[in-house]
Amino acid sequence: MGELQIDLKINKSYIWIYFIIFYVLWSVRELWIVQYLDLMDSVPRAITSAIIKIVIWIIPVILMAKIIEKSNPTSYLGLRSNFKKSFKWICWVFLVFIFYAILNITVLDNNIDFHIGFDEWLNVFLLVGITEEIVFRGFILKKLMDSFRFWIANTITSFLFVSIHFPIWIHKGLFLFPDILITSINIFVLSAIFGYIYKKTSSIWSVIIIHSFYNLLVLIFY
Template identity: 30%
Template sequence: MEHKTNKLTLKKALLIYIVLFYAAWAVYELLCRKLLDSAINNDLIVEMCETVIKNLVWTLPAVLLIHKYSSDVLVRLKEMFTAKVNWLKYLPVFAFFTVYILVNAYSQYGEIKIQRNFGIASIIMVFFVGLEEEMVFRGWLLNATVNEDKKWQYIILNALMFLMIHFPIWIRNGIFVSSFTHFGFIIILLLSVIFSTEFLRSKNILVPIALHMYWDLLASMFVG
């Protein structure tokens, strides 16, 4: 009976979290980010401010919730950082990311070179976005909902939720429609599936974090 009550409590916590999480992010991207950009004309400072905000609104709540519901999630907080990983197994994934990004960069620009706008602000973004997004979407949301019997249903659901977090950014940048008409959204879904699959396989959150960071690093350097 107690186990059932805990499950219901977890579902309620997930629902509240999801509603507040998406609402807060939409308000920030569509309203606060514009004010931040106009008030601070410095990409590095803006990126640092956003990093602080996202860690307070994204990472910290996710970590606290994983810890609170440790008996209900698939992988406990401590275990997801300490589970042994054979990193050599992931070399093909890193290699695939490298080839895909470089080919994409060459197809767009006719050459492969580091983008002029790549700098410290980009590096900060790369490092923290991978950590923040993976702790929320794989470490918490997937970890708290996945069922081994219906694993792919939850991986796909998680991918859709991961896609939705990009909507406010695309709206702010004026690329919401083009992200669908040019099928850019598909790569977001595929990346989410890869990150989710590797997290469930390794039971270590550092795996999707590393993959996510590497993808963002290459994309920032060569595609922009």
């Protein structure tokens, strides 16, 4: 009985060890490796960046789901969820996105810019939603819900989600007050919304699609 309790405790707490290692590796990519990526041509740079992100973000959670959780990774990470459950939420959020686009064009007088490079299409539109939602909603939020109620787990996940942006903000010189506070709040709120939608739909695909199209709106307007 004692050994079982220890195993359960370890199984619940390894998430923090994982996140620290993950954070260090991603910080190395954002603060050091990025300077070498910047020397490459656009297409090789985009592809290399995508490979590095998949290696750091996706492969470890697949291995942990299989080895530690002893589950099928696609099932554990929510990749086999019924898409029909999330369709209603996706439609509602798309209506919000349409309103957001109309607001930018008419009231804020922002022009739509579809001149998006290959790197942005691959690494911002296509890949970010998949990698970030699989890790933060499909794995971290799911794992934290083993130990906490949903809103506590969602809040912790959202703080962690904000923190993972710090290295690139530091690299780009964007870590300045009060802009950093406003941006952090914005990302925190988005993360909390993504977590809520994930809970309501039980589908990782819903938040992947919503996250990706939110990024597309940011790309074409800003």
